[in-house]
Amino acid sequence: MSYIMKLIHIQILILLFHSSVLFGQRSLVNSSSGKRNEPIMNDNAEKSSEPCGIDYQDWNLTFEDDFNGSVKDLSENWYLFGDNHGQDELQIYKWEQLSVSDGNLVITAQSLPKPEMASNGITYNYASGWIHYKNMVKGNALFEIRCKMPEGREQTLWPAFWMWNGDCSPQTDGYREIDIFEYWGNNFKCGTNNVFWCDGNRNRQGCFIEYCEKQPFFNDFHIFSAAWLNNKLVFYIDGKEIRTVTDYVPSVSAEMYLIANLALGNSPSISEVKFPQRFVIDWIKIYNLKDKENTLETCTRTDNCRKARTINEPEILKVENKNLKDF
Known part of the structure; x- marks a missing residue:
C-alpha cells in the first residue's frame, strides 16, 4: 500500500x-511579445468577440457591377441623374461628369467653363455626377461599395453612398434615408453614417456617428458596407463592424433608391479645392440574407439614435467596443 x-x-x-x-x-x-498575461477566455467569451466582420456565408450575391464596360453600359443598371439635388449644394449634375476607366466608374467634380442654369432656376458654377440603381432596394440585404475618395477639404467635397425615398410631406408615407457613408465636415479625414426619419409632426429627424482615421481615406480604396435587417442596421468599413443601430430603422419591406454621388457642399473652402476632383468606384454589390430570421450577431455598441454620439479617433481596421466613446 x-x-x-x-x-x-x-x-x-x-x-x-x-x-x-x-x-x-x-x-x-x-x-x-511585450504583452501582459491575459486571463484565458472561455468558449462563450471567445465566440462573443468574433462576429465583428462580415460572414458572407450568410448572404447570397444578387447584384454586382464591376464597371468593366463603357459609359454607355452604365444605363443598363443605373439612372444617370441630371440637374441639381439639395438646396445647400453648389453643383449641377451632368452625365458628362461620369466616365469609366480601368474598370472603375469615375465621378468627376469640376468648375464649369461658364455658369449653367438648372431646372430650379438657380445658376451653378460647378458640375458633378450622380447614379442611382434602376431597381428599388429593400431590407434583409447587404449593400457594399469599394471606392476611393476625392482629396477635397472640409465641407466642400461630399462623396456619398446612400439609400433614400420620400420626404416628410403629407403626400408620402414618411421620410427614409440610410447613409452608408458620407464624407464631409470640418475635418476631411472624418466620415459619417446616418439614419433619418420623420417625427410625428412630419419634421425630418436624424442622428449620425462620426469616425475619424489616423490617415485620410483618399489615399487608397476601401470597402463600405451596411446590412439592413429587421430593426437593425450594421455598418462596416473594410469588413470590420463599426456601428449597430436598432432604433428608427426603416421596415425591411420599405423600398428605397440606392445612390452614389459626389456633391459640392456650400462652403467657403471651395476656393481652396484644386479641381478636377474624382470619386472613383471600383464596384458596387448587393446581397440578400439567406435566412430572413437571421439577425446577425454584432459586437459594437448599440446606438439607438436617441442622442448624437461620435467615435473618438478609433483605429478603423481594429474597431472594438473600448474605442467607442460617448460625448
Missing part, C-alpha cells in the same frame, strides 16, 4: 513540474 502511495506522490510531482514548465514558457512568450 505504501508503495502505491509513493507512486502516486511521484506522479503528482511530475505533473506539477510539467505544469510549472509550461506556465514558465507561456510567461516567457508573453513577456517577449
Whole structure:
C-alpha cells in the first residue's frame, strides 16, 4: 500500500513540474511579445468577440457591377441623374461628369467653363455626377461599395453612398434615408453614417456617428458596407463592424433608391479645392440574407439614435467596443 502511495506522490510531482514548465514558457512568450498575461477566455467569451466582420456565408450575391464596360453600359443598371439635388449644394449634375476607366466608374467634380442654369432656376458654377440603381432596394440585404475618395477639404467635397425615398410631406408615407457613408465636415479625414426619419409632426429627424482615421481615406480604396435587417442596421468599413443601430430603422419591406454621388457642399473652402476632383468606384454589390430570421450577431455598441454620439479617433481596421466613446 505504501508503495502505491509513493507512486502516486511521484506522479503528482511530475505533473506539477510539467505544469510549472509550461506556465514558465507561456510567461516567457508573453513577456517577449511585450504583452501582459491575459486571463484565458472561455468558449462563450471567445465566440462573443468574433462576429465583428462580415460572414458572407450568410448572404447570397444578387447584384454586382464591376464597371468593366463603357459609359454607355452604365444605363443598363443605373439612372444617370441630371440637374441639381439639395438646396445647400453648389453643383449641377451632368452625365458628362461620369466616365469609366480601368474598370472603375469615375465621378468627376469640376468648375464649369461658364455658369449653367438648372431646372430650379438657380445658376451653378460647378458640375458633378450622380447614379442611382434602376431597381428599388429593400431590407434583409447587404449593400457594399469599394471606392476611393476625392482629396477635397472640409465641407466642400461630399462623396456619398446612400439609400433614400420620400420626404416628410403629407403626400408620402414618411421620410427614409440610410447613409452608408458620407464624407464631409470640418475635418476631411472624418466620415459619417446616418439614419433619418420623420417625427410625428412630419419634421425630418436624424442622428449620425462620426469616425475619424489616423490617415485620410483618399489615399487608397476601401470597402463600405451596411446590412439592413429587421430593426437593425450594421455598418462596416473594410469588413470590420463599426456601428449597430436598432432604433428608427426603416421596415425591411420599405423600398428605397440606392445612390452614389459626389456633391459640392456650400462652403467657403471651395476656393481652396484644386479641381478636377474624382470619386472613383471600383464596384458596387448587393446581397440578400439567406435566412430572413437571421439577425446577425454584432459586437459594437448599440446606438439607438436617441442622442448624437461620435467615435473618438478609433483605429478603423481594429474597431472594438473600448474605442467607442460617448460625448
